[in-house]
Amino acid sequence: MTSASPPIAAAGPAAEPSALAEISQETLALCRRLFVQLVRRPSTLVAGVLQPLIWLLLFGALFSRAPEGLLPGGTSYGRFLGAGVIVFTAFSGALNAGLPLMFDREFGFLNRLLVAPLRSRSSIVLASVLYITAMSLVQSLAIMLTAALLGYGWPGGTGLLVVLVTLLLLVFAVTALSLGLAFALPGHIELIAVIFVANLPLLFASTALAPISFMPPWLGWLAALNPLTFAIEPIRAVYSGSFHLGDVVLNAPYGSLTAGTCLGLLAVLSAGLFLAIRPLLDRKLT
Amino acid sequence: MIELQHLSKRYGGGRKSQPVQALDDLCLSVPAGCLYGLLGPNGAGKTTALRILCTLLAPDAGSVHVAGIDALAEPRAVRRLLGYVAQEVALDKILTGRELLQLQGDLYHLRASDRDARISELIDLLVMDDWIDRRCGTYSGGMRRRLDLAAGLLHRPKLLVLDEPTVGLDIESRAAIWQVLRQLRDQGTTVLLSSHYLEEVDALADRLAILEAGRVIAEGPPQELKAALGGDRVTLRVREFSDAEEAERVRRLLKDCQGVSRVVVNRAQGFSLNLVVENDGVVERLRSQLAEARLPVFALSQSRPSLDDVYLQATGRTLMDAELSVAGLRDAKAERKQAMR
Numbered sequence: 001m002t003s004a005s006p007p008i009a010a011a012g013p014a015a016e017p018s019a020l021a022e023i024s025q026e027t028l029a030l031c032r033r034l035f036v037q038l039v040r041r042p043s044t045l046v047a048g049v050l051q052p053l054i055w056l057l058l059f060g061a062l063f064s065r066a067p068e069g070l071l072p073g074g075t076s077y078g079r080f081l082g083a084g085v086i087v088f089t090a091f092s093g094a095l096n097a098g099l100p101l102m103f104d105r106e107f108g109f110l111n112r113l114l115v116a117p118l119r120s121r122s123s124i125v126l127a128s129v130l131y132i133t134a135m136s137l138v139q140s141l142a143i144m145l146t147a148a149l150l151g152y153g154w155p156g157g158t159g160l161l162v163v164l165v166t167l168l169l170l171v172f173a174v175t176a177l178s179l180g181l182a183f184a185l186p187g188h189i190e191l192i193a194v195i196f197v198a199n200l201p202l203l204f205a206s207t208a209l210a211p212i213s214f215m216p217p218w219l220g221w222l223a224a225l226n227p228l229t230f231a232i233e234p235i236r237a238v239y240s241g242s243f244h245l246g247d248v249v250l251n252a253p254y255g256s257l258t259a260g261t262c263l264g265l266l267a268v269l270s271a272g273l274f275l276a277i278r279p280l281l282d283r284k285l286t
Numbered sequence: 287m288i289e290l291q292h293l294s295k296r297y298g299g300g301r302k303s304q305p306v307q308a309l310d311d312l313c314l315s316v317p318a319g320c321l322y323g324l325l326g327p328n329g330a331g332k333t334t335a336l337r338i339l340c341t342l343l344a345p346d347a348g349s350v351h352v353a354g355i356d357a358l359a360e361p362r363a364v365r366r367l368l369g370y371v372a373q374e375v376a377l378d379k380i381l382t383g384r385e386l387l388q389l390q391g392d393l394y395h396l397r398a399s400d401r402d403a404r405i406s407e408l409i410d411l412l413v414m415d416d417w418i419d420r421r422c423g424t425y426s427g428g429m430r431r432r433l434d435l436a437a438g439l440l441h442r443p444k445l446l447v448l449d450e451p452t453v454g455l456d457i458e459s460r461a462a463i464w465q466v467l468r469q470l471r472d473q474g475t476t477v478l479l480s481s482h483y484l485e486e487v488d489a490l491a492d493r494l495a496i497l498e499a500g501r502v503i504a505e506g507p508p509q510e511l512k513a514a515l516g517g518d519r520v521t522l523r524v525r526e527f528s529d530a531e532e533a534e535r536v537r538r539l540l541k542d543c544q545g546v547s548r549v550v551v552n553r554a555q556g557f558s559l560n561l562v563v564e565n566d567g568v569v570e571r572l573r574s575q576l577a578e579a580r581l582p583v584f585a586l587s588q589s590r591p592s593l594d595d596v597y598l599q600a601t602g603r604t605l606m607d608a609e610l611s612v613a614g615l616r617d618a619k620a621e622r623k624q625a626m627r
Contacts, residue, residue, distance in 0.1 A: 022395050029392030037380045105626050108376035112437075115340050116393035117365035 022119040023126075030113075030127035034100060038135065044096065048139045052089040053146060056081065059209060060150070072211055073240060082144075082152040083236035084208025087228055089143045090167045091202070093136035094174035095195050097128055098182025102191050105182070114285070121285040129175050136171045137164070152239070159238040162259075169266035170231040173273050180277035183284045207232050212251065224252035227269055230262040287445055287476040288316035288339065293348035295334050295500075308334040309345065310500035316478055316493075318353075321471040323491030323508075324480040325593070327608035331500040332480035333373060336449050339478075340370045352445060366394070369438035371431075373449040379423030383414060383433045386422060387440060394441040401440075408436040411466065428459030435463060439470075446470060448479040452486060464490060484593045484605060494593075496600055498608075504600045508593060515591040515599055517547070517562040520569065523585040524576070526556070533557035539579060543572060563588070 038045060056078075063077040071080050101124075104110040113124055144163070148154040155163050178195075185191050203209070205219060206228035212220045223229050233249040237259055245260035257265075295309040309331045316322045324332045337343040339350060341361040350357040350364075357364040378386060384405060391401035409415050412432045417425065425433065431451065438446055448467075452460040467490060471477050481487050487494050488508050496504040504511060524536055533551045536559055541549045545568035549561040563569055569588060576583055597605045 017395065025392050025395055029389050033378065033381065033385075033389055036385065037378070040380050108372060108374050109378060111342055111372060112376055112390075113393065114342055115365060115368075115370045116390070117362045117395070118393060119362075119395070 019119055023123055026116075026118050027123040027126050027130070030123060031130050034127065034131040035134075037100070038131075045135060045139065048089065048093045048096075048135070049142045051092070052085045052139075052143050055088065056085045056143065056147065056150070059085075072213065075240060076152075078147075078150060079152045079239060080211075080236070081209065082147040083239050084203075084206070084232050086140050086143050086147070086163070086235060087167070087170065087206075087231045088203055088208055090136045090140045090171050091174055091228060091231075092199055093139050094132055094171040095178050095199065097132040097175040098178035098180075098191055099188065099195075100131075101128055101179060102182040102185070102188045106187060122281075124285065125179060125281060128179060129172070132175050132178075133168065133171050137167060140167055153241075155235075155238045159243060162238050162243060163235050166231050166234050166263060166266070169263060169270055170227065172270035173227060173266060176270065176273035176277055180273070180280055183277075183280050202226060202228055207236075207250075212253075217253065221253050224250065224254065227266065230257075230265050230269075233257070234259040234262050287318040287320070287353055288314065288478065289349075289351040290314040290335065290339065291349045291351075293335065293338060293345045293350070295331075295338065295343070295345050308500055309338075309348075312348070312497075312501050314495055314502060314505075316476060318476050319471065319474050321467060321477045321490055321492045322479070323487035323494035324478065324497060325482065325484070325487045325494050325597070325605075326480075326497035327482055327605055327612055329612040330497040330608075332482075332497055333449055334500075335497070336370075336447055336478070336480060340368060340447055341365055366441070367443060368445040368447055369441065369443035371434050371438040371446070371448040371451055373453070377422040377425070377430055377433065380421060382421055383418040383425070383429075383436075386433065387437060390437045390440050396441060404440060404442075405436075408439060412436050412462070428455050428462075431455060431459060431463065435466065443475070445476045445478065448477070450480055450482070452481070452483070482605065482609065484597070488593050496597060498601050504596060511596045512591045512593065515595055517564055517591070518566075518569075519589050519591060519595060520561050520563050520572075521552075521555075521558055521585070521587045522561070522572075522583070523556065523558045524581050525584050528557040530557060533559060536576075536581060539575065539581075540572065543568070543575065546572070558585075 060078045060081055063081075066077045071077065101110070104113070110124075114121070118124070144154070181191055181194055185194065205222040206226045207223050208228060212223055215223060229250065234243070237243045237247060237249045243259065245263075246258050248256040249259045249262060250257040291313055293309045293312040294307075297306045297308055298304060312331065312335060314324075314335070324335065326332050334343065338345050339352070339357070341357055341364055344358065352364045352367055355363050355367070378389075381389070387405045387408070388401060391405070396404065409418050412435060414429070414432060414436065417429060418433075422430070422433065435448075435451070438448070446467075451463055451467075455463070464486075467477050467479070471492070479490070491508060493507050494505070494511070495502045506514075522536070522540075524532065528536075530551070530553075537549050537551055540546055540559065540561060545564040547562045547564075549559060552558050552560050563572070566588075569586070573583065573586075594605055597608075601608065603611075
């Protein structure tokens with residue numbers, strides 16, 4: 001072993017599996033671990049469904065007597081609220097993406113992964129993204145089903161696809177943010193604090209609970225810049241029954257946005273955030 | 287197998303913390319097939335050196351080669367070669383031991399069939415079959431350490447690195463781990479372990495290096511290091527409970543004896559006397575001189591130099607004293623941050 005001959009070559013280049021095979025092996029293994037944790041300790045999943053469910057029931061009841069015609073298009077408040085709560089569910093689920101990673105950092109499990117000859121350390125991030133995406137979508141679906149049972153409607157066919165794509169784009173963006181925070185912050189206390197503080201204000205400063213026309217101008221501006229709004233409005237359009245990419249779904253103080261523009265903005269945001277956290281991940285993972 | 291050349295590493299030095307020179311021009315060479323011990327008090331730089339070797343940490347200066355591969359240039363090739371058993375055992379409480387090993391196997395890209403066969407092998411080797419399918423959260427310290435050792439051995443590494451593998455373990459688990467380490471060495475695996483237990487390094491290691499303040503201050507096989515000191519250690523008590531005055535009188539008497547050196551009064555041990563004698567004849571002469579001076583001998587013990595004496599010789603203090611002096615200086619929070627990524 002003291003010889004300088006690389007022992008890798010001893011295994012023979014033919015025995016070296018492809019990068020893709022190795023990356024998928026490590027990513028799947030890491031992902032499986034997260035799902036096993038979820039199945040054996042499902043409280044996060046349950047809480048993630050319960051909280052928006054309570055929002056839906058309480059806020060739905062609170063504003064059920066809102067005067068007719070107050071909301072644009074004369075929709076009922078429950079139907080209006082549904083889109084907001086669905087987006088909120090996916091959002092708060094994805095906001096927790098960084099937590100398992102933070103615990104792995106703190107308990108030293110990450111070191112176990114970093115000592116292993118991972119083909120790409122992006123596998124660690126990729127596994128988190130896959131896991132949190134699946135979990136957020138399951139939670140959102142549970143809320144959609146409940147909303148349907150409450151009589152707030154169900155998006156059929158292409159509508160469902162639009163909802164899915166919208167949620168995916170939002171979940172990617174928020175997951176990137178949360179994973180970045182998991183590496184930037186010193187510990188889980190700080191991460192939970194940021195999640196706690198970010199969660200509700202972002203909900204209130206969006207069009208989840210009320211349309212922009214209800215808001216004082218400054219709040220309207222905030223809501224019109226809030227990424228949650230870009231996800232809520234296309235889904236709301238789907239729930240109102242008529243959806244076209246070119247339809248205006250948001251009358252923002254700075255102009256009107258079509259559904260397509262909203263989705264485009266979300267896509268740009270996701271890509272931008274992943275690019276933004278890349279240097280941080282590279283630094284922490286090498 | 288391992289060549290560490292002129293490694294330096296400094297921590298901290300931010301607004302609040304004083305910089306700590308963890309490694310200071312450390313050089314270390316570990317031959318292949320050797321069971322090698324790194325001995326030193328807490329804070330001597332053992333963990334930092336091992337973390338750099340295992341590619342978890344980049345040194346400020348110096349080079350790291352494992353089996354001829356530059357670990358700083360090709361970390362992944364080095365990671366494949368080595369198994370690392372960290373000091374703080376990081377297990378996933380929710381997974382079972384078997385699931386953890388399977389995950390580990392996938393991270394090292396073993397084929398599933400190969401992986402599971404190897405896991406069965408290790409379960410037998412480390413006697414884990416009673417509890418391997420229970421969740422890691424329920425394991426005792428000894429079980430956790432054995433599982434961690436299994437994880438480190440899973441991919442049949444050429445080099446196994448263990449950071450204080452037996453700290454806080456019961457005697458049975460410790461013996462089991464020692465046995466496995468010896469077995470591995472006999473099969474040709476290079477084993478590098480750090481420890482602040484003298485007996486452990488003495489009993490296990492083929493060679494050892496003593497670390498102090500981030501540098502190697504003594505290196506070689508334990509027998510040679512001990513033999514190089516020469517002389518025997520003698521502890522003498524004239525009475526069960528002596529006093530300072532009497533002890534001082536005996537000390538003056540003994541220090542002029544031929545073949546006797548380094549006579550000190552050990553206050554902590556009831557004013558007994560510690561001294562070094564050249565050979566057995568000196569002890570006999572001591573006895574007769576004491577008899578002449580009408581001093582009784584309550585107890586007299588003689589021993590070959592131990593590793594503790596080697597340490598004392600090299601640093602001027604015992605390992606125990608070194609441990610105690612750093613105990614209050616360590617900053618648990620800062621250390622946790624260093625270990626975090």
